Amino acid sequence: MNQTLETTQAQRDAVTDADVTLIVGLEVHVQLDTQSKLFCNCSTAYGADANTQTCPVCTGMPGTLPVINQRALKLAIKTGLALNCKIANYTKWDRKNYFYPDLPKGYQISQFDKPICGEGHLTISDAKGAFETRDIQIERAHLEEDAGKSIHDETGAQKPSKIDLNRTGTPLLEIVTKPDLRSAEEAKAFLTELKLILTYIDVSDCNMQEGSLRCDANVNLHIKVDGEKIATPIAEVKNLNSFRAAERAIGYEAERQLRVWKKDGLGIADAPKQTRGWDDANQKTTKSREKEDAADYRYFPDPDLIAVETTDEEINAIGSTIEYLPSKLRTELMESYGLEAYDTEVIVSQGIGVVTYYKTVADFLTKSASGSKSPGKTASNWVAQEVLRYLNEQNCAIGDYPISGDQLGELLARIAKGDFDQTRGKDVLAQMLENRADLEAAIEKLGIKAVDSGEVEALCQQIIDENQGVIEQIKGGKVQAVGSLIGKAKKLNPNINPNLVKETILKQIGI
Amino acid sequence: MQIEQLSAAELVKRIGTGELTAAQCTDHFLGKIRDKNDDNGAFLAQCDEQAADAAKQIDASIAAGKSPGPLAGLPVAVKDGICTAGITTTAGSKMLSEFVPPYDATIVSRLKDAGAIVIGKTNMDEFAMGSSNENSAFHPAKNPWNHDHVPGGSSGGSATAVAAAMAPVAIGSDTGGSIRQPASFCGITGLKPTYGRVSRYGLIAFASSLDQIGPMTRSAEDCALVMQTLAGHDKNDSTSAPVDVADYMAALEKPLSGLKVGICKQHFEEGLGEEVRASVNDAIDVLKTLGASTVEIELPYTQYGIAAYYVIAPCEASSNLSRFDGVRYTNRAAAENLEEMYSKTRAEFFGEEVKKRIMLGTHALSSGYYDAYYLKASKVRRMIKNDYDKAFESVDLILGPTVPTTAFKFNQHAADPLAMYLADIYTVAANLSGVPAISIPCGFDSAGLPVGLQLQARRFDEATLLQAAHQYQTQTDWHQRSPQS
Amino acid sequence: MSNLAQNVAKLARIDLPDDKAEAVQEDLEKVLKYVQQLEALELPEDIEPFFGAIESVNAIRTDEAQPSYPREEILSNAPDSDGQFYKVPSVFEQS
Structure with a gap:
């Protein structure tokens, strides 16, 4: 210099x-x-x-x-x-x-x-x-x-x-x-x-x-x-x-x-x-x-106070009261929950309450044997989008969120099992929040029922019969047209799994 | 016998038995203050109403058969640098002429809890800076043995009050000799306890690492009695020592046989008045007849005590007195803006000596000077402490004169402030090192002014100081002599 | 050292009129000269300063809020207050 x-x-x-x-x-x-x-x-x-x-x-x-x-x-x-x-x-x-x-x-x-x-x-x-x-x-x-x-x-x-x-x-x-x-x-x-x-x-x-x-x-x-x-x-x-x-x-x-x-x-x-x-x-x-x-603070030892001595044992004891540090939780979320840096940050930056909530949801989903392929990521999406939005809108802390981590985990597990789709899942969550209902009550209130395979086949056959024009388009190579049929299927039965409808229709018309 | 001639111990005893009421006793001393204060200026305030109320309560409590406390009914004069709730506390300064503390100093609470009655606030050098009481912003106190002479300082009002029998007991504070030097000049007993032995909470600080509150009485016995109440740990003072308090009264009667007394050569060199020397030598002989033996010791660094003191004390004072700024509890000079308010308030309401010491300390702490002044002085302070530690490996007490001379005349040192500072030459080392020290009367000069003997002891060994002082007083009557005025 | 008195008075916020500065300066110098004997004094190199007369440690209190003093009692000694605040002349200088 x-x-x-x-x-x-x-x-x-x-x-x-x-x-x-x-x-x-x-x-x-x-x-x-x-x-x-x-x-x-x-x-x-x-x-x-x-x-x-x-x-x-x-x-x-x-x-x-x-x-x-x-x-x-x-x-x-x-x-x-x-x-x-x-x-x-x-x-x-x-x-x-x-x-x-x-x-x-x-x-x-x-x-x-x-x-x-x-x-x-x-x-x-x-x-x-x-x-x-x-x-x-x-x-x-x-x-x-x-x-x-x-x-x-x-x-x-x-x-x-x-x-x-x-x-x-x-x-x-x-x-x-x-x-x-x-x-x-x-x-x-x-x-x-x-x-x-x-x-x-x-x-x-x-x-x-x-x-x-x-x-x-x-x-x-x-x-x-x-x-x-x-x-x-x-x-x-x-x-x-x-x-x-x-x-x-x-x-x-x-x-x-x-x-x-x-x-x-x-x-x-x-x-x-x-x-x-x-x-x-x-x-x-x-x-x-x-x-x-020009600052001249004339520092000198305060004669009214005496020194403080702290032993290493006392310092360690204080250190042991540190339960969570953001850096450690970031590593944990990335390594044990498979999250990317960005998703990790969204959760960790919210504080320990949200991190703990997230882990409860993800752990529940992981243990649920629901077949969820990426429980960590799924839980992070739901917490980051649904839960945090609610907290923001209501201006409240995670402790005040009406739905427990286990309940949300169960909801995600049901989606993963294919009981209903994600969109329907969000309806269920909204129902739970609105009426402070538990999961089963919300599902029942929305009239969600599992649809058996016979019902799906019958419903798909009905749609094929009633929409021959679209079927021709599909057969002609415009496979994406099946989307409009899925919409019709959902109108006939809101509980039906859209993926299943798509698969069944295509199978039935031989594609 | 007149009430004012009774010892504190005797007063407490008589009040306890109902032979004398606290009200009578308090009235008596308040009357003495009224009679004499115009002449000797010992008090800045007397607390008629509060004292009368307190005495009434003590008497009622005694009448009800309750335990009245170890000092029940004992009138006490308190140095005006010590805060008393609801009673103006000026520290001898115009700065605080209107200051009424909302709280009691710890030692005031302790005295009250023990049944003592605060009868007045005693005169002092402004913020305890001085050795003559001439720096009181209000009026000087006068030496009861001769009104042309100073009573010493800074606790000159307390010394005058006890010597003139306006109070059986007074409380002083000692930063470089401020209890012992006026005790010596006025022919009374004054104890500067070990640093940390008595709480400083409520003592308006001069130099925090040196200040210590202590009793000023006629005899060592009274000193022990009051000290028993003053001493002890205070959670409000971080520098107060968590050390058990000895039974001072019990220690008084122990014989001195086997006691080793150190005599420090430096205390008897050039500058010591001949009449003082003679009295102190006589005192040595008395202690020897009581069974003590003497050993010559050296305290080589104590010769730098005054220099170290006049760095350290002003440094701390310059900071301690910054709070007197015209904002919260002091007087305030008229001013257009804040800076002017500060500088005019502090120029107008501080006295010259205080301003000088603030400036000295400000300079010594300022950028570029800290190492040469404050740090160096604090190292010298360590050497002085080491001297004491070494000496006390081989002796139990260190004996010498309290002050090189007897009380000087008013204005005697006006031209040469350094000569005044040297009045503390034998006393500052106890403050710098933290050891306890007592001054007791040991004779008179040819002008009829008292001579003081200083004893110093190991830290927290006030018991031995009081024991030796009391044993000496069993063989001498210097402490029983009273001035005419 | 010539402006010592004035500089220090300023730092200590003590108004020092010019006509008094010289006398104060002399006074300060007398004491400084006396204490400067310490500078020349040689001490053992490893000597630690002794800052307080007590060398114990750890005077500590429990964290516990207790009632404060009534405001009127705290403000009663103030030279100027409005019953709520201390009042002081403007911090800013007239420009």
């Missing part, structure tokens, strides 16, 4: 997209799912009236002292293990000093040089192959307390700001990646996978609207100029409160930084790190309005 290379306008104009590499590192703040705050017993529940979830400790009243929340520690370790991090046997607390009205003590209790989670990695991949599967390195993950909320007057009239300290002291795990991400899509994939993992291991509700998952991105460009590599000044983009916002903000920054650099040629050594915010309404990043000092 050349820190001081000066470039000419001509050199900069000659730079093409191929010379530019986007460099992105993410800092993700995850609110851990605890009942009480990190250092006091106030509730962390979201949405209470302003300043009703505070006490002398979290408002930083003189004389008060912090005591660490055990569950926050456990959840941090659990997350670290899921992210393949080295867990620290010894971790301590440091103060990050800065003044802000929603930071009551004038410092944030955080972790500086001995974070609870050390280096780790998270694998990202794209089922559609937009980028190659690879490991994104995680630098560290540390525990810290959240600040409160400032409500600023945005009218420009310099009215007072209002401060709500309910959120102050809520436990956060800050996960910091190395600058390993190379595109906005990769960044989005990282965040999506991270959120999925956090949801699977049940450490956070990851509700982005409520701020349980927040993301900042450090973005700059490495540009090749005549064999030398130049870095543009780093922008830290804050306020990324959706994955889409993160993706777009990073994309925007890539474009903006190239544009600015082509104009001014300033490199990383020429300009300080800039804080920018994502303006969702205008789809652009803007320079932070607040005046900033």
Whole structure:
């Protein structure tokens, strides 16, 4: 990297997209799912009236002292293990000093040089192959307390700001990646996978609207100029409160930084790190309005807290509480259930509830001796299309789906056995959902009965007799015309198996 | 005998038997405060109503035959840097002149639960930064032995209150000598417990890793009595030690035979006043007659104690005092915008010494200076601790003067703040290393000002400190002398 | 070191008028000069800093939400509040 290379306008104009590499590192703040705050017993529940979830400790009243929340520690370790991090046997607390009205003590209790989670990695991949599967390195993950909320007057009239300290002291795990991400899509994939993992291991509700998952991105460009590599000044983009916002903000920054650099040629050594915010309404990043000092946080060990030691046994015990990880379930669905990557992703991305449901359906179908040729795939189709559509329409979770996995498995088994066809099967499912009926009741209500072979032959003969014109066409080589006859057969008897009708007609007319 | 001349132990006994009511006792001391406070400024507030209510309850409880608690009815003066629910707590600062805590410090709850009655809040150097009480934002407390002299600091108000018999017992806090130095200057007994022995929850922090709350009394016996209530683990203070509390009262009567007392050469070198030296040497002889033997020891790194202290304490203070920002519970200066509110509030309501120490600490922690100042000082601190650990392998106590001099005059050190800082030269090492230390009166200088003797012990061995102090006090009467005013 | 007082005062959010800066600077330098004796002090290389006066570990509490303080009690000490929020002068500077 050349820190001081000066470039000419001509050199900069000659730079093409191929010379530019986007460099992105993410800092993700995850609110851990605890009942009480990190250092006091106030509730962390979201949405209470302003300043009703505070006490002398979290408002930083003189004389008060912090005591660490055990569950926050456990959840941090659990997350670290899921992210393949080295867990620290010894971790301590440091103060990050800065003044802000929603930071009551004038410092944030955080972790500086001995974070609870050390280096780790998270694998990202794209089922559609937009980028190659690879490991994104995680630098560290540390525990810290959240600040409160400032409500600023945005009218420009310099009215007072209002401060709500309910959120102050809520436990956060800050996960910091190395600058390993190379595109906005990769960044989005990282965040999506991270959120999925956090949801699977049940450490956070990851509700982005409520701020349980927040993301900042450090973005700059490495540009090749005549064999030398130049870095543009780093922008830290804050306020990324959706994955889409993160993706777009990073994309925007890539474009903006190239544009600015082509104009001014300033490199990383020429300009300080800039804080920018994502303006969702205008789809652009803007320079932070607040005046900033060169940050000097004066970190030092918090003398009000003592170190935490965790043995390997304790860490292993926490690790054993991780039941499911998306990566393991993907492998299982592909290897044991024969699913393709895309179908696997559809199921796994829905969370452990849907995965478990899917497995119940597929397992039932496999064991049913129904003769289903690809029970895994059949179950995945039904879950992905029918079940997920219902959950979406009803805006409910899999736990609220009215039909058990075994019931759906039985339905699929009956279809596989040839009791009725897939279309009829969907009618049955609709009937079950509509009337909260069990499978047999739904079948009976729809009047579905097995049709014996004598009946099929009689019905086919009737159709042949009544549709001689079509039969002639078929005999003349237009075999697909049999389709219209199948329709007629279904009108005569909705329970009849269309494949069987086709086979029988063709046999009877000697084709 | 006048009520104010009775020991705390005697007061509790008489109240328990009904010979004296808590109300009478409380009234008596509140009256003393009213009589003397205009002259000596020991108190920033007196709690007439709350104290009277509490006394009434104690008396009712005793009348009902209930167990009144080990300190039932005992009036206690509490340093104003310790939070008391519903009672203004200023820490000696204009910043907090209107601050009424909604909670009691752990030690205040413990005292109340034991039946003690808070009668007032004592004067102090602002945020405990000072050795003379001249840094009180309100008015200085005066040394009861001579009003032209300082009572010491920062717990000068507590020392004055006990020495002037305005309270039988006071609570102080000690960051670099703030209990022991005023105890020495005022001729009373003051104990800085082992770090972690007494909960800091509710003590407005100066330097969190050094601060410790402790009792200030007339005798070692009273000190033991109060310490029994103060000591113990507190789940609200992570730095509070989960270590069992000894029976301090039982330890008092043990003879000193076999006790090894370390004498540190450095404590008797240049800078030590001759009259102080003589009194301390006499005290050594008394302890020897009680059966103790002396051993010369070395604490080579303690000579860097003041330098390490004046890095570490300001660093921690600069961060601890960031919360005083004009938003939640302090006064606020008029301002157009947020930045102005911060800088004007902090300029207007902090005193000069406090601002200076905040700036020192801010500088020492700032980018590029951390290693040279804070980190280096913390390493020196380790060396000092190691010195103590080594010394206590061969001795049970370390003995020396508490302060190189007796109480100095007001304004004496105005021109040279460093000279004032050196008043803590013998006391800071106990804070840096965490060991317990006590100051007891051991004589008077020719001007009639008290001299203090410091004893230091192994961590969590307050029992031996109190034992030696009490045994010494059985042979001497320095602690029983009272000032005229 | 010439701007030490002003820089540090700014970082510490303490208004320091120009006419006072020099005196404060002198005062700070006196103490700094004294404590700088530590810099020259040679210590064993492997010496660990001692940050807190207690070296035990694991003071931890159970995760349990307890009732918070009444809002009026928390806000009662605030120099400015509307009964719901703390109020502070605008964060933004007049532009």
